[in-house]
């Protein structure tokens with residue numbers, strides 16, 4: 001979690017510090033208010049890190065989780081469950097403080113009546129299109145609806161009709177009576193209630209009118225005595241409305257809304273609407289597809305919540321919108337796993353090697369450190385046999401200059417085992433290489449030349465006799481461009497169609513099969529991998545690539 005030292009407070013914590021010192025507040029109450037219309041993404045995690053982080057920094061502080069469930073059309077219970085699970089995984093503990101905006105439907109209705117009685121709200125019969133037309137534009141003031149000056153009695157009567165289900169959907173709305181000429185379009189008599197004949201997961205069929213976001217949000221904050229209502233910059237223009245509602249109504253408190261810049265990442269899309277489309281149109285395998293920027297996707301990919309917190313505290317808080325390089329997120333998981341993950345030898349795309357001068361029944365056993373970065377990680381024994389696998393890409397029959405791996409006549413080191421030289425290439429009828437034949441130097445045990453001759457190139461290998469078949473899923477960026485949709489107009493056009501590769505015949509050291517689900521490894525020379533918690537089964541594990549060993553992407557981009 002973010003550790004802020006006194007000198008280095010961000011602008012929000014600065015405001016909070018002043019409010020506590022001046023006595024305006026004794027402590028803080030912050031909240032995270034997701035709409036349950038999709039899974040959480042890493043952008044949401046930034047808001048969580050901020051709100052929850054603040055609650056951990058101040059004595060007596062509270063953190064509320066509030067589902068903003070005012071739009072039953074798009075909201076589903078499964079999203080509520082998914083959001084809770086993600087928050088728990090991130091280590092967020094909301095304790096007793098779990099709320100739903102729908103808990104306040106009675107109160108919101110009561111307050112709407114107060115607005116009507118005070119002449120500050122009216123029932124409008126313009127249809128949606130007319131309302132839009134009457135609203136005006138940024139440069140043109142709006143004009144008053146012909147229904148704006150109905151008397152209070154009539155408004156109360158019609159609003160009651162709306163509530164009791166006597167009015168058809170779309171025929172009437174309740175609007176706040178503010179100012180149709182306001183330079184701020186949000187203040188031009190915003191709609192506060194609309195009719196929707198929809199069943200609500202929590203309130204059932206009790207209501208057929210549902211309050212709008214701007215009206216609901218500020219009142220929910222006020223009812224929960226939120227002290228600082230932190231939201232993203234696009235709500236800056238809504239702040240006058242937030243304050244207006246609270247100023248008109250007998251609410252128990254008046255929270256202060258403060259806006260900060262949302263998190264944007266390159267090479268991905270972040271809005272739930274966009275992510276939902278990727279899921280619904282099967283461009284990905286679900287909300288928790290390891291390529292998704294969702295919390296559940298990152299978890300399934302193998303990210304740890306610690307690395308996500310590290311990332312979020314590193315990017316900090318600002319008022320200026322910027323895009324963060326996804327490479328930074330990768331950097332933090334790489335740093336962590338370098339210290340904590342066991343190394344294993346895995347051949348992703350196997351090519352068989354026969355060591356012709358190695359006796360048929362001979363076996364060697366080499367002791368390899370599990371993690372050279374961690375001396376407490378111990379060692380393991382790896383068996384070497386006459387038949388082995390190496391990476392197909394580590395051999396070339398006709399190599400270009402500077403190819404330091406294996407080719408006919410060339411000698412290389414098999415990691416921690418022996419020096420071997422390639423003598424023969426065996427092919428099938430189609431000319432495809434099926435195996436290569438090598439000889440080993442019996443005096444090079446451990447991998448060093450007896451006469452001190454220089455051998456460039458160290459390859460990883462797995463014994464054909466003892467190696468186990470595993471499935472490995474390799475992932476690349478989900479999109480080909482930094483800002484999907486910017487040039488093409490449609491982010492779907494920028495999808496990287498090769499972002500997932502499934503390797504079904506990879507061969508690993510046998511020990512990997514005994515590893516529990518959800519364990520992370522470094523595959524030597526390849527990167528970090530996570531045993532998929534869902535698709536792995538007893539004896540046949542599936543591994544997701546978390547991140548490569550080095551940031552190869554940067555190099556590609558520079559080219």
Ligand code: ATP
Nearest residue numbers: 033034035043044046047231232262263270271272
């Ligand atoms: P999206 O646009 O991705 O659908 P949203 O804002 O509609 O997101 P909500 O469920 O309403 O999603 O968001 C809950 C909270 O998370 C809000 O306070 C919102 O400001 C914050 N939030 C959403 N996206 C980001 C982001 N990219 N960076 C920081 N905070 C975010």
Ligand code: MG
Nearest residue numbers: 034035068213
């Ligand atoms: Mg929203």
